[in-house]
Amino acid sequence: MKVNDLIKKENFKLLTDNQTISKEIKGVYCCDLLSWVMANAKAGDAWITVQTHMNIVAVASLLEISCIIIPESIDVDMDTINKANEENIPIISTDLNSYGIFCILHDLGL
């Protein structure tokens, strides 16, 4: 599935520019400790995190993460969104919690 398939769903809103929505989502990973994510997430994963610091973009870029999903309608700083646009990393916001996101990704075939 592609990032595009996810943002077509209700509850999911793309915060960044739409030039990256054709990226393929190959898996899903959920963790908020960035050092742990750097060591364990895989390329192509959709990454769920409550962290909104700019470093999430650098981590996603380093690992070639397909997109970052911010749960529970947490505000994302403009600095982070701008950086994500520079690095071509889609950031998606949703009101769902991690479990809710997992259910939808599972239904979409992951």
Add this chain to the structure above:
Amino acid sequence: MKIAIDFHIHTALSPCADEDMTPNNIVNMSVLKGLDAIAITDHNSVENCKACMQVAQNKDIIIIPGIELQTKEEVHLICLFKDIESAIIFQKLVYNKLPNKENIPEIFGRQLLFDAQDRIISENNKMLIASVNITLNEVFYEINKLNGIVIPAHIDRSSYSLIGNLGFIPNELQIRTLEVSKNCNINKFLEKHKNLNKYQIIQSSDAHYLWDILERESYIEVATKNIDSIFEALK
């Protein structure tokens, strides 16, 4: 000149610290150990700093008012101030951004406030152990306005540390000094994290008990033994 320091000491105001961590006990223990300068850094509060500074008035030791702040990202930062007035200004901001929850002393411990005679004046009833709703970047901005210093705390630890929680040190922050914990082998740590070689590393105790406070074992180089020179050396 080299001075012996310990810039991370909790009083009994921190819920997890021993109730013997009173102003006189801390200051006199530090004098006995021969330390030149210490910082009082309770969890999200500066309220015992003034009493500690009063105790030290006629002693040959510098007391720096400070706070160990837990940011929104659950990163611990040692914030140091040149005077109690700046610390109190910062305190107001922190209390405004602490969740409106009360401490549960049975679970987290009591949060004691002392006067300079070690008498308990009152207990702080805020949940000081919680995260303050302030981002890491905002803390640097606010502390800079107050001429204070931010030192990321115990960066060798995997929890509540800048490197553990955010993976690496953000480029955009003006950081010169990093703190490692009491048991860290600095050489081994820097061997593993070569990118940290450009920072000044200081070691502190994160003392929750009197016996945790450092001996003369962690030093910084200053021009003169006073607070301005210390800030100059850390900035």
